[in-house]
Amino acid sequence: MEGTVIDNRFSAMVDDRPQDRVFRVDRSVYTDPDVFGAEMERIYENGWVFLCHESQAKEPGAYFATEIGRQPVFVSRQKDGGLKGFINACAHRGALLTPWKQGKATVLTCRFHGWSFGCDGRCIRIKNEATGFPQKDFDRSRFDLTPVPRVESYRGFVFGSLNAEVPRITDYLGAAAKWIDLIVEQSPGGLEVVPGSSTYTIYGNWKMQVENAVDGYHVSTVHRVFAATVRNREERDGISGGMGMTEGGRIAGQVPSGAYDLGNGHMSIWATHTTPEVRPIYLQKERLEHELPAEDVKWILTRGRNLAVFPNVMIMDNPSTQIRVVKPVAPDRAEVTVYCIAPVGEPAAARAARLRKFEDFYLTFGMATSDDMAALEDSYEGSRARLNRWNDISNGMATMIEGPDEDAKRLGFTPASSNIDWQAETLYLGFYRRWRQMMTASVARDDQR
Amino acid sequence: MEKDNGLRQEVAELIYREATLLDRRRWDDWIDLYTADAVYWVPAWKNEEETTDDPETQLNMIYLRNRGGMEDRIFRIESRDSYASVPLDRTVHVVGNVLVENAAGDRIEAWANCVVHVYSTKSGPTTRASLYDYTLRRVNGALRIARKKITFIDDRLQGAVDIYHL
Numbered sequence: 001m002e003g004t005v006i007d008n009r010f011s012a013m014v015d016d017r018p019q020d021r022v023f024r025v026d027r028s029v030y031t032d033p034d035v036f037g038a039e040m041e042r043i044y045e046n047g048w049v050f051l052c053h054e055s056q057a058k059e060p061g062a063y064f065a066t067e068i069g070r071q072p073v074f075v076s077r078q079k080d081g082g083l084k085g086f087i088n089a090c091a092h093r094g095a096l097l098t099p100w101k102q103g104k105a106t107v108l109t110c111r112f113h114g115w116s117f118g119c120d121g122r123c124i125r126i127k128n129e130a131t132g133f134p135q136k137d138f139d140r141s142r143f144d145l146t147p148v149p150r151v152e153s154y155r156g157f158v159f160g161s162l163n164a165e166v167p168r169i170t171d172y173l174g175a176a177a178k179w180i181d182l183i184v185e186q187s188p189g190g191l192e193v194v195p196g197s198s199t200y201t202i203y204g205n206w207k208m209q210v211e212n213a214v215d216g217y218h219v220s221t222v223h224r225v226f227a228a229t230v231r232n233r234e235e236r237d238g239i240s241g242g243m244g245m246t247e248g249g250r251i252a253g254q255v256p257s258g259a260y261d262l263g264n265g266h267m268s269i270w271a272t273h274t275t276p277e278v279r280p281i282y283l284q285k286e287r288l289e290h291e292l293p294a295e296d297v298k299w300i301l302t303r304g305r306n307l308a309v310f311p312n313v314m315i316m317d318n319p320s321t322q323i324r325v326v327k328p329v330a331p332d333r334a335e336v337t338v339y340c341i342a343p344v345g346e347p348a349a350a351r352a353a354r355l356r357k358f359e360d361f362y363l364t365f366g367m368a369t370s371d372d373m374a375a376l377e378d379s380y381e382g383s384r385a386r387l388n389r390w391n392d393i394s395n396g397m398a399t400m401i402e403g404p405d406e407d408a409k410r411l412g413f414t415p416a417s418s419n420i421d422w423q424a425e426t427l428y429l430g431f432y433r434r435w436r437q438m439m440t441a442s443v444a445r446d447d448q449r
Numbered sequence: 450m451e452k453d454n455g456l457r458q459e460v461a462e463l464i465y466r467e468a469t470l471l472d473r474r475r476w477d478d479w480i481d482l483y484t485a486d487a488v489y490w491v492p493a494w495k496n497e498e499e500t501t502d503d504p505e506t507q508l509n510m511i512y513l514r515n516r517g518g519m520e521d522r523i524f525r526i527e528s529r530d531s532y533a534s535v536p537l538d539r540t541v542h543v544v545g546n547v548l549v550e551n552a553a554g555d556r557i558e559a560w561a562n563c564v565v566h567v568y569s570t571k572s573g574p575t576t577r578a579s580l581y582d583y584t585l586r587r588v589n590g591a592l593r594i595a596r597k598k599i600t601f602i603d604d605r606l607q608g609a610v611d612i613y614h615l
């Protein structure tokens with residue numbers, strides 16, 4: 001009974017009346033501790049969650065430690081080349097098994113009482129087993145690590161789920177898969193995470209970070225100072241071309257662009273680069289034109305793209321290329337980690353330019369993400385006001401198209417809705433409909449697992 | 450190695466001056482402490498214990514390859530159009546452990562430690578700490594900063610990190 005009351009409350013937080021061109025979200029989705037707890041249980045620990053890129057656990061025994069919701073897990077490269085995931089807790093007394101976020105160990109030995117586990121999860125050694133567990137029928141396998149029920153990679157992007165019943169990752173990604181393809185197919189040798197990363201804490205809700213990543217609407221206000229700064233730099237230093245130049249044209253918002261609700265809560269935006277020739281990937285134009293369909297090449301070279309895969313990963317190919325992972329900590333806290341992802345073996349000049357563009361824009365030490373964070377934190381602060389509690393997300397409903405527009409049809413993906421302007425906010429309809437669906441669907445309770 | 454006390458004092462004074470100019474927001478005077486080709490480098494953390502060590506091929510938190518990069522930062526701060534820079538955080542740098550490491554000819558290597566007390570009117574006080582590696586050079590007789598590497602100790606911080614936090 002109580003569950004139904006709570007479900008109705010969550011459901012009422014999304015005011016979804018498309019026939020009246022009304023779509024509003026109660027800001028308590030950000031601030032309410034009950035919402036946060038339910039999100040951990042019903043979204044993060046019940047559906048697919050991004051874990052890592054395959055290049056972060058390459059050799060047999062290589063591991064990458066992360067979380068699914070509130071639960072520590074690690075992904076481990078197996079001897080046969082496959083990937084497995086395990087709950088990151090010693091089967092004995094629960095200590096974390098990985099001393100590092102990213103490391104390599106074909107045998108993980110717990111640093112507390114010295115129990116050892118193979119990278120396949122099998123318990124292979126118990127200290128003083130003969131005296132501690134002398135019973136004849138003792139079966140060490142009862143202490144094997146607990147597997148993450150589902151771990152699947154889509155073209156190098158590794159996802160995991162604590163719920164064994166989730167659909168295949170390709171089915172889950174749906175239309176978003178094509179947007180991942182547009183990054184992956186740039187490099188026949190694969191992609192790699194470049195050494196170095198940044199993790200920062202935001203005073204705000206994790207969903208605000210996801211929204212920000214595909215918010216074309218804020219760019220011409222929050223980032224006009226970035227555009228002005230690089231314009232000033234280019235005039236001062238006489239930069240009129242080459243990869244040292246910044247693709248500033250899209251920031252003013254006067255270029256062809258678009259926004260998609262990709263279904264299942266995934267979202268994407270794109271905007272035309274006015275100077276595509278200054279992008280690092282442009283050096284590979286001829287090869288791409290030789291290897292890929294013309295439409296793919298057009299999207300790769302001339303359209304900056306941001307993708308948000310529900311619930312916790314964003315993949316950007318805009319001034320630079322980025323994986324951004326958000327980890328919810330509390331209603332008002334999230335940890336965000338950003339990685340630069342790049343084609344393996346790209347020319348040194350392209351790699352350097354990619355990194356410099358990344359550092360210019362994408363870090364809290366940079367000249368744009370820092371402004372995003374400040375805007376986000378103000379939004380969280382303002383969201384505490386209950387007398388005016390609705391976020392209006394109806395901008396662009398008049399120009400929204402159900403299903404694919406011509407661009408989507410030509411490239412070959414099928415979004416739930418399309419919009420002709422990346423400033424439209426209609427992509428969030430899909431995000432919050434998915435959110436509402438997962439927050440009100442029945443899930444297996446912890447004690448039944 | 451016998452070190453010239455005069456040089457030691459000159460180096461320390463330059464480093465103290467830099468910190469004070471940042472705290473007092475005298476941006477142009479701050480930039481003037483650097484040579485035109487100065488490199489300003491804040492590596493990223495590669496893992497729990499090591500930073501990145503090749504700024505060209507690895508990710509950095511900040512990597513400015515000449516004074517222009519520093520001017521960009523100041524342009525943005527002074528525009529008053531940067532969300533993260535209005536209002537500006539208040540800072541107090543306390544620099545210590547200044548050591549002249551190597552003074553071969555015109556090129557001087559020095560180390561220092563810095564703790565910055567930051568006060569944000571939105572999120573309150575925080576402390577940030579860095580190790581400084583300086584390369585100094587004489588320009589027309591005056592000591593100038595030709596390279597500064599800042600190993601930023603903290604991670605998982607809230608809020609922006611700009612040149613005045615470092």
